[in-house]
Amino acid sequence: MPEITKTRGYAIGEMSKRTGVNIETIRYYERIGLLPKPDRTAGGNRQYNHEQLKQLSFIKRARGLGFSIREIRGLLAMAINTEFTCAEVHEITTGHLASVQEKIASLQRLEAVLQDMAAQCSKGDVPDCPIVDTLFELA
Amino acid sequence: MPEITKTRGYAIGEMSKRTGVNIETIRYYERIGLLPKPDRTAGGNRQYNHEQLKQLSFIKRARGLGFSIREIRGLLAMAINTEFTCAEVHEITTGHLASVQEKIASLQRLEAVLQDMAAQCSKGDVPDCPIVDTLFELA
DNA sequence: TATGCGATCTGTAGCCGCTACAGATGCAAG
DNA sequence: CTTGCATCTGTAGCGGCTACAGATCGCATA
Numbered sequence: 001m002p003e004i005t006k007t008r009g010y011a012i013g014e015m016s017k018r019t020g021v022n023i024e025t026i027r028y029y030e031r032i033g034l035l036p037k038p039d040r041t042a043g044g045n046r047q048y049n050h051e052q053l054k055q056l057s058f059i060k061r062a063r064g065l066g067f068s069i070r071e072i073r074g075l076l077a078m079a080i081n082t083e084f085t086c087a088e089v090h091e092i093t094t095g096h097l098a099s100v101q102e103k104i105a106s107l108q109r110l111e112a113v114l115q116d117m118a119a120q121c122s123k124g125d126v127p128d129c130p131i132v133d134t135l136f137e138l139a
Numbered sequence: 140m141p142e143i144t145k146t147r148g149y150a151i152g153e154m155s156k157r158t159g160v161n162i163e164t165i166r167y168y169e170r171i172g173l174l175p176k177p178d179r180t181a182g183g184n185r186q187y188n189h190e191q192l193k194q195l196s197f198i199k200r201a202r203g204l205g206f207s208i209r210e211i212r213g214l215l216a217m218a219i220n221t222e223f224t225c226a227e228v229h230e231i232t233t234g235h236l237a238s239v240q241e242k243i244a245s246l247q248r249l250e251a252v253l254q255d256m257a258a259q260c261s262k263g264d265v266p267d268c269p270i271v272d273t274l275f276e277l278a
Numbered sequence: 279t280a281t282g283c284g285a286t287c288t289g290t291a292g293c294c295g296c297t298a299c300a301g302a303t304g305c306a307a308g
Numbered sequence: 309c310t311t312g313c314a315t316c317t318g319t320a321g322c323g324g325c326t327a328c329a330g331a332t333c334g335c336a337t338a
Contacts, residue, residue: 013285023286024326032324043333045286058274066249069324079271086268090260093270097253100246107243110205114236121229129225131232132218135197152314162315163297171295182304184315208295 009039009047019056026056034059034069034076055080067096148178148186158195165195173198173208173215194219206235 016023029035035056039047048056058079062072071092078089120130155162168174174195178186187195197218201211210231217228259269 011285012287022326025324027287028325041333043286044288045333054275061274063324065252066246075271075274078268079275086260086270089268089270090257093253093257093260097250097257100250100253104243104246104250107205107239107246111236111239111243113204114232114239118229118232118236121225121232129217129228131225131228132214135200135214136193136218150314151316161297164295166316167296180304182315183317184304202295 009049010053012046012048015048015053015056018053019060021056021060029056029059032069034073065096066100067092071096148188149192151185151187154187154192154195157192158199160195160199168195168198171208173212204235205239206231210235 010018012023012026015021015026021029026035030037036052038049038052041047055076058076059072062075063069067075074092075089117131117134120134149157151162151165154160154165160168165174169176175191177188177191180186194215197215198211201214206214213231214228256270256273259273
């Protein structure tokens with residue numbers, strides 16, 4: 001009879017390897033209540049189950065997509081309670097999308113200014129630089 | 140005989156109004172050595188001169204362009220000592236430009252994913268959401 | 279069974295770039 | 309002289325981690 005409670009759970013290092021989330025960060029997520037407190041071994045080491053592994057992967061992906069901890073809290077609450085509506089999730093997502101788009105637009109304006117400044121520069125070895133002038137003189 | 144030491148200097152609030160930099164932030168810049176320690180009145184209030192006003196404006200603009208404090212330190216050191224070469228300034232600027240461009244590219248990839256997710260969503264009032272599914276299931 | 283050593287533990291402090299207090303003063307107008 | 313806003317110092321907090329120190333755990337080998 002194989003496959004009887006083969007998986008005694010994952011140690012924190014295992015969780016880290018599987019999700020790519022730093023060990024310190026995993027403990028940090030626990031501290032701020034983003035990840036539930038796992039079981040402990042007799043000696044006190046954390047033992048995670050598959051559910052918690054899935055949740056950490058969720059967090060990792062959401063963070064990778066730039067969702068804030070606060071937003072992830074909201075998404076997780078919905079995903080776990082299953083007392084949410086798809087529309088609510090859609091709202092969080094499009095809200096986040098809008099802020100990403102704003103950030104892109106503002107960075108593109110920035111890019112244009114920096115390119116301008118760089119283009120005006122003679123790259124000479126003299127202490128007279130249009131970039132410094134720009135920063136000092138323009139309103 | 141007018142115009143004899145008319146300008147006794149700027150109080151911190153005046154500096155704040157003229158540059159748009161928060162008062163707390165001005166003191167913070169002083170603390171970290173980004174702005175020189177100004178003169179004080181007999182009572183201990185800060186009194187800035189025109190030079191310092193210009194420098195704070197410089198910092199403000201550079202921050203607005205996304206230069207880090209560290210980068211600004213470098214730019215300021217060059218701008219003030221005038222022992223810099225234009226090429227050095229150019230290097231800092233193009234380095235910063237490159238990092239801005241990277242940030243734009245990565246946000247655009249993000250945007251695409253978020254748009255995809257949002258588009259797949261039915262926006263229904265059921266607890267079955269492709270966005271949540273995506274976050275949970277995809278590698 | 280002892281030992282060695284990597285993994286994990288807790289707790290705390292630091293990073294960046296501010297921001298927000300509290301509680302004590304300064305200063306200028308009326 | 310009083311009123312009341314401006315400013316002072318010092319410290320703590322934000323988000324989202326990261327980096328220690330110093331102690332303990334747990335598993336493979338001798």
